[in-house]
Each structure stands twice: as structure tokens, then as C-alpha cells.
Amino acid sequence: IATACLHETNAKILDVGCGDAAILKFLKSVGGSEKQYTGIDLSGVMIEAAQSRFRKASFAKANFLHWSPDTDPAYDTVLFNGSLQFFADAMAALRAATSLLGPRGRIVIAHAHGAEFVRDERTNNPVTVAATMPSAEWLHDAAHALGLTVVPAEADLDLDAFYLVVLQRT
Numbered sequence: 725i726a727t728a729c730l731h732e733t734n735a736k737i738l739d740v741g742c743g744d745a746a747i748l749k750f751l752k753s754v755g756g757s758e759k760q761y762t763g764i765d766l767s768g769v770m771i772e773a774a775q776s777r778f779r780k781a782s783f784a785k786a787n788f789l790h791w792s793p794d795t796d797p798a799y800d801t802v803l804f805n806g807s808l809q810f811f812a813d814a815m816a817a818l819r820a821a822t823s824l825l826g827p828r829g830r831i832v833i834a835h836a837h838g839a840e841f842v843r844d845e846r847t848n849n850p851v852t853v854a855a856t857m858p859s860a861e862w863l864h865d866a867a868h869a870l871g872l873t874v875v876p877a878e879a880d881l882d883l884d885a886f887y888l889v890v891l892q893r894t
Contacts, residue, residue, distance in 0.1 A: 725805060725834045726750040728890050735800040738824060739763045740788050740817070741807025745774035748781060762799075764788055789820055798826035805834045809842045812854040815866055818891070822870045825893055831872070833858070835887040842887070857887050867891045 726747065729737055734757060739747060742763030752758060758780040765771050771785045784791060789811075802821040811817040821831050835842055839857040846853040858866070860874075860883070867874050875890040883889070 725803075725832065725836070725888060726754045726756065728830075728832045728834070728888060729801040729803055730754055730756055731830060732800040732828065734760060736760045736798070736826070737762070737801045737803060738793075738799045738821075739803045739805065740821065741765055741804065741810060742774060742783070743767075743770045743806075745778055745781065745783070747803070747805050748774075748778050762793070764791060789816060793824070797824045798829070799824050800826055800829055801832055802829070803832045803834070805832070806836065808833050809835070809846065809853050809855050809857060814855055814858055815869075818866055818870060822872065827893065829893050830875070831891040833863075833887070833889045833891070838883060838885040838887050840884040857883070858889075860889075863889055863891070 729735060729751060737760060742765050745763045748758060748761055758778055761781040763774055764784045764786055766787060768785045771783045774783050802824055808814055808817060818831060835857060842857045846856050864874055871894060872891040873894050875892050881888060
């Protein structure tokens with residue numbers, strides 16, 4: 725996931741639904757910069773936890789669909805790591821993410837436990853988990869509508885077990 729986010733040197737990353745910013749440790753381990761990271765989350769508790777761990781990063785407690793960055797919004801990567809399923813309208817979330825991308829920007833959609841886990845999570849808790857992970861067909865259609873392309877994944881990647889999809893500006 726971290727490697728997929730760092731397609732540009734010194735990549736500027738927005739992590740949507742960042743939680744306690746656990747991914748930042750992994751981004752830094754593959755050359756990412758804490759100063760180039762912005763995390764956004766609805767939970768003030770999670771934002772406080774993230775801020776206490778990563779003092780050089782930027783964080784915002786906000787609803788992503790209604791958020792405007794304080795600085796230049798040209799992100800190299802907008803990351804949905806275990807968070808896209810909490811948006812009732814995935815297309816609205818991807819549209820908002822696309823509006824924040826720089827010229828060679830990408831959207832990384834990931835879930836370490838995979839699409840099958842999210843389907844089970846949705847079945848057991850439909851009030852909190854608004855959706856399942858998008859299908860490959862839906863993603864291709866959405867990417868086309870947004871002026872993005874789906875970057876081919878590793879051939880042996882099983883999205884049910886480990887979900888990782890990259891949408892790239894064309």
C-alpha cells in the first residue's frame with residue numbers, strides 16, 4: 725500500500741479516514757515524508773492520537789466530502805486505506821479525491837483484509853459500513869467518468885483477500 729502511494733519523489737499524500745495515521749510509519753519506511761502527509765478523519769480522538777505520534781504531519785478533523793485544504797490541493801496521492809466502505813456514495817468520494825489531485829496524481833484504494841472482509845463487515849454492521857469495496861467493472865467505469873485509468877495490478881492479487889487498486893490521472 726505504501727509503495728503504491730509513492731509513485732512520485734517527495735509525494736504529497738492525503739490520507740482519507742486516516743485514523744491514528746498508522747500507514748505513515750510504512751510510508752516513511754519506503755521513503756515517504758511526514759511533512760508531505762496530511763491525514764483527515766471524522767474522529768477527534770483519532771486525530772489527537774495521530775498528532776501525538778507524528779508531529780511534522782498535518783491533520784484535520786473533518787468530513788472529507790465537505791473539506792477544503794488550507795494549502796495547495798495538488799496531491800500526488802489520495803489514499804483510502806480501509807475507509808472507502810464508510811462512504812455511502814463512493815463516486816462522490818472519488819470525485820472529491822480527483823478534484824484534489826495534481827497533474828500526475830493517483831487515488832489508492834486499499835483494505836488490508838480485502839473485499840470479503842468488508843462484505844462481512846457490511847452484513848454485520850450496515851449502519852456503520854455504508855458500502856462494500858467496488859468491483860473491478862465499477863472501478864473501470866468510475867475511472868473513465870473521472871478522467872482516470874485503472875493501473876494494472878499484480879496478476880496474482882486476490883482483491884477478496886487483499887484489496888489494492890490504483891486510479892491514475894491520464
